[in-house]
Amino acid sequence: MSTPPRQKRLTxxxxxxxxxxxxxxxxxxxxxxxxxxxxxHCDFLLVGDSLGMVLYGMxxxxxxxxxxxxxxGQAVMRGVSxxxxxxxxxxxxxxxxxxxxxxxxxxxxxxxxxxxVKLEGGAEMAETVAFLVERxxxxxxxxxxxxxxxxxxxxxRSKGHSEKEADKIRRDARAxxxxxxxxxxxxxxVEPLARDISGSVSAATIGIGASPACDGQILVSDDMLGLxxxxxxxxxxxxxxxxxxxxxxxxxYAGEVRTRAFPGPEHTFQPRPKS
Ligand code: KIV
Numbered sequence: 001m002s003t004p005p006r007q008k009r010l011t012x013x014x015x016x017x018x019x020x021x022x023x024x025x026x027x028x029x030x031x032x033x034x035x036x037x038x039x040x041h042c043d044f045l046l047v048g049d050s051l052g053m054v055l056y057g058m059x060x061x062x063x064x065x066x067x068x069x070x071x072x073g074q075a076v077m078r079g080v081s082x083x084x085x086x087x088x089x090x091x092x093x094x095x096x097x098x099x100x101x102x103x104x105x106x107x108x109x110x111x112x113x114x115x116x117v118k119l120e121g122g123a124e125m126a127e128t129v130a131f132l133v134e135r136x137x138x139x140x141x142x143x144x145x146x147x148x149x150x151x152x153x154x155x156x157r158s159k160g161h162s163e164k165e166a167d168k169i170r171r172d173a174r175a176x177x178x179x180x181x182x183x184x185x186x187x188x189x190v191e192p193l194a195r196d197i198s199g200s201v202s203a204a205t206i207g208i209g210a211s212p213a214c215d216g217q218i219l220v221s222d223d224m225l226g227l228x229x230x231x232x233x234x235x236x237x238x239x240x241x242x243x244x245x246x247x248x249x250x251x252x253y254a255g256e257v258r259t260r261a262f263p264g265p266e267h268t269f270q271p272r273p274k275s
Contacts (some may be wrong), residue, residue, distance in 0.1 A: 010083060011084060030055055033079065045084075070112055085115050091148040144210065229243045
């Protein structure tokens, strides 16, 4: 199976051009079949490092590796024909220096064929973002609640409640914008702050737990599909209840196997009549 031709899919520049025109639609995707299902409806798909928690059951995203991101990035690329694809840079692959970030980002782009990378961080990452953009790598920034910093930032709590914290997030977004990011994810911030940032940066802002005034929205697909019974943060809306659907299907299957109702004659191969 080959990757569809590049020119048919949206680019980071197309995503930026939607700012002020039409809200950007984005979801996470980690596999080929899911990418195929989401592709017709989304402007960009994010191969998020949330896959560490969603697919691999990790407690945080800190343990996610380059190899995991590249393997899932390749899988998603095989499933898209319209959406732009952005891949998260995992923790430890870019924070050390701008040169390390370039090496990691270039590897992700070359080995997957994706359209750009995402990295978390504010003012402290601005020089790195500019370094990548100047060298041909489109960057999606990520400010506010930054899951890779969960060990130093006091956990998964919403941000920007104090004026000091709000000011820092504002400065972070401005720095990443000035560094040339085509878009910036704003995660888990108080609503007026996300609204304010969206109106003051030239990059497209992509909200998650942020504001309807952002230039677009993103959710983790598995969250919005209702695949987790025990996890529903305030910012997630369920557009389906797949956990129930899957449990019921598994229960029905188990019942039919135990009563020998499955497989039926239509599911078995009978010997061909002898000629
Ligand atoms: O890793 C991820 O899926 C993300 C989104 C939630 C924005 O960063």
